[in-house]
Amino acid sequence: MIPVNERIEQIRINKGITKAYMARKLGMTSMGYHHLATGRSPISTDRMQIIAEALEVDPREFLRPKLNDSFSSAEEKQNTA
Template identity: 40%
Template sequence: MSDVHLKIEEIRKRKGVTKSHIARYCDRTPQWYSKVSKGEITLDVITLQLIADALEVDVVNFFNSKLSVTFNLKQKQVI
């Protein structure tokens, strides 16, 4: 899952959101989220969006900023 789990944890801690809150929001167990936070589970797009919603952030915040910059540059070129 690359470093997505690290970014999720960074945002979760910065916002003061509990692991239990995210697990409940995703209709999962705290043990599941513990595995997520350690990078032991590969998350699908729907689950990533649920976690982003639980943290009240855009899902793009979980990905490398270089990816976001590249994506934004390509979008500007298309317009």
């Protein structure tokens, strides 16, 4: 299973959302977000909800074993076709 922080980063990158945008949404510095994204800081359920809203996904997506096809990058979709 992929750790939650890595799942969030996969979705963020696939949606083309910047780390700076995420940091602003969470009311933290870019370094603070970096610590969340790399797993150095835990992600509370409150923050997970804010992240889900910023990424426009259901927070349960962070706990699934595989990325939903709608979050896969175009390149990944081509490689599996």
